[in-house]
Amino acid sequence: MSKIKWKGGALTAPIPPVLVTCSDGETDNVFTVAWTGITCTHPPKTYISVRPERFSYDIIKKSGEFAINLSTESLVGAVDFCGIKSGKNIDKFKLCGLEKDQAFYVSCPIIRQSPLSLECRVDKIINLGSHDMFLSDIVGISVDDSIIDREGRMNLEKCGLLAFAHGQYFKLGKVLGNFGFSVKRRKNKKHIYK
Numbered sequence: 001m002s003k004i005k006w007k008g009g010a011l012t013a014p015i016p017p018v019l020v021t022c023s024d025g026e027t028d029n030v031f032t033v034a035w036t037g038i039t040c041t042h043p044p045k046t047y048i049s050v051r052p053e054r055f056s057y058d059i060i061k062k063s064g065e066f067a068i069n070l071s072t073e074s075l076v077g078a079v080d081f082c083g084i085k086s087g088k089n090i091d092k093f094k095l096c097g098l099e100k101d102q103a104f105y106v107s108c109p110i111i112r113q114s115p116l117s118l119e120c121r122v123d124k125i126i127n128l129g130s131h132d133m134f135l136s137d138i139v140g141i142s143v144d145d146s147i148i149d150r151e152g153r154m155n156l157e158k159c160g161l162l163a164f165a166h167g168q169y170f171k172l173g174k175v176l177g178n179f180g181f182s183v184k185r186r187k188n189k190k191h192i193y194k
C-alpha cells in the first residue's frame with residue numbers, strides 16, 4: 001500500500017449530522033450541521049460552523065442561543081431535508097413532522113424526536129473563511145427519559161444514531177469495545193496492549 005498526496009481539504013469521517021434549532025422569538029428554525037463537535041470537557045463547550053448566508057446564521061447571532069439535537073435513523077429524512085431547504089420561506093418543523101419541546105435552559109425549541117439535545121449559548125463568533133464558528137457553552141442537556149434504564153444509565157447506543165461520511169448517512173453499528181477495553185485484564189487472556 002502506498003499513499004497518494006492530495007492538497008488540504010475538509011475531509012474527515014464520520015461526523016455527526018445534527019439538527020440545530022434556533023429562534024429569534026418570532027420565528028423558529030431548524031437546519032442540519034455536520035461541522036460540529038466538542039471543544040472542551042470542563043467547562044463543556046461545543047461549536048457549530050455556519051455559513052453567513054444560512055437563514056439560521058442571523059437568528060443565532062441575534063439570539064446568542066441554539067440547540068444541537070442528535071439525530072437518529074428515524075430522523076434521517078428530516079436531516080437531509082433540513083440541510084437542503086432553507087427555512088426562510090417554509091416551516092421545516094411542520095414539513096418534516098418535527099415536534100417542538102421547550103428547552104430547559106435556552107429559549108429556542110428542541111426536537112421531541114431527538115434522544116438528546118445540547119442547549120447552547122454562544123461565547124464567541126470566530127470568522128474562519130467560508131464558515132463562522134460559534135464557539136459555545138453547553139449550558140444544559142435535555143435527555144429523553146426513554147433512553148435511561150432502571151439503573152439510571154443512558155443507553156445512547158440503542159438510539160440508532162446517525163453518522164455522516166463522505167456524503168452518505170449511516171446508522172451506528174456494532175459495538176467493538178467499551179472505553180479502556182484495550183488495557184483491561186481479560187479473563188484467562190492476555191492484555192491487548194501493555
Ligand SMILES: Cc1cc2nc3c(=O)[nH]c(=O)nc-3n(C[C@H](O)[C@H](O)[C@H](O)COP(=O)(O)O)c2cc1C
Pocket residue numbers: 017029030031032033034035036049050051053054055056057079080082083084085086087088131164
Ligand atoms: C449533511 C449536511 C450537513 C451540513 N452541514 C452544514 C454545516 O456544518 N454548516 C453549514 O453552514 N451548513 C451546513 N449544511 C447546509 C445547511 O444545513 C443548509 O444550507 C440549510 O438549508 C440551511 O438552512 P437555513 O437557511 O434554514 O438556515 C449541511 C447540509 C447537510 C445536508
